[in-house]
Amino acid sequence: MDRNFTARGNHDMGGLDGGEINRDEHDYALWEKRIDAMMMLLTNKLQIMTVDQLRKGIEALPPDAYENMTYYERWIASVTNTLLDEGVITADELATKMSAIEAEASEVG
Amino acid sequence: MSGPSDTHDHGHHHDHHHDHDHLHPYDPDHHHPHRPDQDDTMTYYKVMETAVRQLLIEKGLITAEQVHRQIEHMDARTPANGARIVARAWVDPDYKKRLIESPKQAIAEIGHDIGPMHLIVLENTPEVHNVVVCTLCSCYPRWILGLPPDWYKSRAYRSRVVREPRTVLREFGTEIAENREVRVHDSTADMRYFVLPMRPEGTEGMSEDELAAMVGRDAMIGVVEAGAGGAGQLAAE
């Protein structure tokens, strides 16, 4: 069988034409730094996930993730999926906790 | 928690739009202030971050203090670290040799720990200009330089610099002579890269601090050469 799967992952962008480079920089928000920090702790210190799991998780995001999600949004999506995969947290725990936080945020207002 | 937003209040002025191509003397208190947490919009992903963090803390896997300390640890990593290393290499040829052969030890000599990072130091010469990218994600020598700039992680840079490096360099204001090799390094696996730029002309007799002030982050990524103004006039031309 002569099938040539030349599919290129969405992240595998070397050689494509990405257009003009936007040189604007943003200072990292605290929540972004916390994601970075948690990732360091989960990999280096706790060794309950690997950097390649983070990368694989990002690679698995929908194709428009690069357009519609920011860098650390992609990270937290991947970290969360990996933690669910590894059974560190359950979907139920996550949903319950997220609802509680949303409720609290809207109360504060 | 708030801090200055777009305008730092320094004693000196520079062309400002977070253009840190030149450096301040090493100052552990100076780092880019983060945006205040804007909780007027608790976006879906901010909620997720909070949820995951709280769950991990509740499960005893991490503590808030550890997260805080890790943030401080990364905040202490700034391009100023790299600039000191470059300045030392410029004034001391033996140090430069040690830096290229055994980067971890040489960097430790000046009191900086690169942790688990496997580093390769790329020396710019009259024959070769080096530039670094991670096309697959955003690998970066963060244990020296801190967190990478947004453009380094962008689709535009990652896709184009491997294929048309001279055009990309030109967009950064850098022109490399035709008879010099432009050498692109794609950080695809376990190595991390640090460009040792060439010492600009006319800097004889300068102190290490003065030299370090000429070395910005972008020169250590390789999109500009060292020197005031970023474009860098070098003997190679």
Added chain:
Amino acid sequence: MARYSVGDKVKVRAAFPPTPPTHVRTPHYIRGCVGTIERICGEFGNPEELAFGRRYGPKSMLYRVRFRQADVWSGYDGAAEDHIEIEIYEFWLEPAERENAA
């Protein structure tokens, strides 16, 4: 032990596994290209296994391979001596045919 030595000519396998879910650190653009071993980096964990959390498997030999840009990109617009250097794992490499002396 490393299969290749510095200076060996190698070819990146022209394999294109369906992706996702596999996590591969050999960029699409370099597959099928011929280059030269620039250095042996040593043995590291295989990212294709690490991607699944399996951190204690056998390590793989990692190399840096140097390619002429003109060999990688058709219509490369820079200088003839421009090169690109990439880290590639041994299992993505095969020996290249010797070039005809010409």
